[in-house]
Amino acid sequence: MESELSDQDRLSTLGSTHPIAYHVGQPEMDLDKWLIFSLLDKDFLVSLRMVCVFGTLGNEAIMVTKDEDVYGLGVNQSGCLGIGDLHSTLLPRKIEALSKKRIKKIACGSGPHLLACTYEGELYSWGHNGYCQLGNGSSSQCTVPTLITSNLTDKKVADVACGSHHSMCLTDDGEVFTWGQNNCGQVGLGTTANQPAPRRISITTGKKAVAIACGQTSSIALLESGELFAWGYNGNGQLGLGNNANQHLPCKVTNLQGVFISQVVCGYAHTLALSDEGVLYGWGANSYGQLGIGNKSNPSVPTRIAPEIGRVVEIGATHYNHLSSAMTQDAHVYMWGQCRGQCVMMPILTPFHSINSVFATFGTPCVTWTAISFDVQPVTRVLDALRSAFDEPEGSDVRFMVEGKVIHVHKAVLKIRCEHFRSMFATHWEGDTNEVEILQFSYNVYKAFLRYLYTDELDSNPEDAIGLLELANAYCESQLKLQCERIIKQGITVENAAMLYAAAIKYSAKELEDFCFRFALNHLSEVVQTEAFLHLDEPTVKSFILKAALSGAFRY
Incomplete structure (x- = not known):
């Protein structure tokens, strides 16, 4: 039986923590595929620089404006809008605790809970907290984003990732901290006891991590050497270790020997990785064709995907569904897996120009696979000119x-x-x-x-x-x-x-x-x-x- 896998954040090319997917253009054009934004004023949409859509129905969103104000929109399950109460809203409500904080990254867990880090390296958390996934030392739900400082003194957080009920952060000096639910070893400390506050994990000596991602109850880190280390739940082979045994400590994905990985993402119960040469690999659950290898076998070691589509430059997957997507060097966007109820066994070409458009249109629910960041520089479209x-x-x-x-x-x-x-x-x-x-x-x-x-x-x-x-x-x-x-x-x-x-x-x-x-x-x-x-x-x-x-x- 497949176990849920969590929030993947898109991982970095080497030399930087994974950048949020950038889509040049006007926000109102890029967001029109999500119904949750249909009532919003055009002037407000134009003011946005970052948007994250989440929730079990794709009906919640966090929005950051160019003026660094932050707003919540949607059903507000477990207080995940961060507005201080549990009331849903069809119109944006300001999140005072995050406004003017210069938000850099946002990650969402299906628990649900959220993490956000700022350009100054501060870490905030809010939402469901039954397994201590907020890292604030308690297990109480939090409807207001709260600054997390425990064990992170003098550290600058550069990236965040969420599992269903566990969390990870990456510091600017390449250290990985984890906390929250740990029943499958997903916190990576060698035990199965829940962890109430961030704890640094030992991956390997002398090498820095450059990116992180979470499955629902599993975790993965990409090192500056291009190596992958994975830990936690492995019932579907999603750790890529050649077996189905859970791992309580980080383990190297050895079957990628000689391959330099530059990006990794986690789907519901599968993993995708991209090499610096644009070669795509996948492993784990495949009952919906989400690995794109033409059959429904579940390989527990990295398997090459669709060499015929050419060099890949970006990949996307999310724990909310069984859908996978990739963009090639020539800006063609492909998708495969569970596409609105249909099983697509091999990558098919779409008419879209961004991976997030795939998830908005064919994902169930229609969430962003990673937060969208709009180019803050003035962009002149043909029609505008x-x-x-x-x-x-x-x-x-x-x-x-x-x-x-x-x-x-x-x-x-x-x-x-x-x-x-x-x-x-x-x-x-x-x-x-x-x-x-x-x-x-x-x-x-x-x-x-x-x-x-x-x-x-x-x-x-x-x-x-x-x-x-x-x-x-x-x-x-x-x-x-x-x-x-x-x-x-x-x-x-x-x-x-x-x-x-x-x-x-x-x-x-x-x-x-x-x-x-x-x-x-x-x-x-x-x-x-x-x-x-x-x-x-x-x-x-x-x-x-x-x-x-x-x-x-x-x-x-």
């Missing part, structure tokens, strides 16, 4: 004159986005002044159209949308026409229904025509008394009356 370039005189090469006002644009952008402009700016087009005068449309309408070509966004009122509908019809822009119809439908009122109805007829928008007619029919007495209805031309009025009669509007 286009948006800022719109109507900027500098760099533009054509001007539209509309109602005496100028709109600055770029021929190349217009030609890419619109067939009308591709024809207009063909090679035979002569624009001595690079200026085009527009007479048939208003300034507001034409500017909204050109902005749409730059941003793919349309923000207009129903009245201007009528002008845009006319333009879309004239320029054969079917997508723009659909968006105009949507705006018109959303803005229809008794006062403008007749005008919108006439416009829909004029521009051959049959679906919009039917929508406006049904609205007018539902409010017939009010609509026929409006100014807009009185200004309809005679054929339109006659047509409307006939349709209304056929719909039974005048029956008694």
Whole structure:
């Protein structure tokens, strides 16, 4: 029977403790796969620099802003939001004890409990504590992050990892400390007695650890020499020692002799390791294909995985599920294992650009495999660059004159986005002044159209949308026409229904025509008394009356 394996944190390339997975870009784009963030304000999402999603349903999160404020969000099981109570929240609540502390790493245990370390090397813990996994000397639940100092005096904590009910930390001088539940020897002190406070473990002399990870009841450390040492529960061979016996002291994974490991992660009951040459290995439980070796055997020694996908640069797994993922040198992201209930026996290519997207979309629960850290440096996306370039005189090469006002644009952008402009700016087009005068449309309408070509966004009122509908019809822009119809439908009122109805007829928008007619029919007495209805031309009025009669509007 498989034993649960805990929080893996992604382990480091040699020379640094394992970096959190970095995803360059805007947080609101990277977080849209998690429903827990769907109610959050866009401005708040943009302010984030680190996010960790955890919980048995992927319904809890810790968020750190660029201003170093920390917030909790979600169901708050065992006080794991750190907000001082057990109340759940759909909106962010500030964690005062961690704010302005400059959080560096966060790890989550399925117990549940959490650890966080700061750039100054401080260690905080909170959540469930029935097995002393918080390391504060007690076994009482803690709803507020508490500074842990026992046995860590003059030490700077650089990394943290959590098992289900045990914890680990790595100091900047390469020492490993463990505490908490120890029934399988997962604390690595040679006994099975629970440990209430951090204790340094002896892995090997003269070599520093550079990264750590936890299974649910097992632990693993990566040394600066590229060697792995594992201890704790081994019922599925997840320690990689060639047997299934539990280990109460750290044991070297000898079957990787001559291989320099640079990263290691733990899944529910399996382990993945990556060499400095980009070669991927796995061992342990494999009943869902989580080792990606094409069968369901459970190897207890490191086994090479999928050499056909090429050089691997990043790997991911989490104790919350049986899913594995890897990113290759050419930025292709693969996944295998239990993918939304399906057993995928070999790595398959995904359309994603990050490993966390795999876990958000196909993991059950949809947790982050490691905390996401967003690049704090300004990042310019293509869409952002286009948006800022719109109507900027500098760099533009054509001007539209509309109602005496100028709109600055770029021929190349217009030609890419619109067939009308591709024809207009063909090679035979002569624009001595690079200026085009527009007479048939208003300034507001034409500017909204050109902005749409730059941003793919349309923000207009129903009245201007009528002008845009006319333009879309004239320029054969079917997508723009659909968006105009949507705006018109959303803005229809008794006062403008007749005008919108006439416009829909004029521009051959049959679906919009039917929508406006049904609205007018539902409010017939009010609509026929409006100014807009009185200004309809005679054929339109006659047509409307006939349709209304056929719909039974005048029956008694």
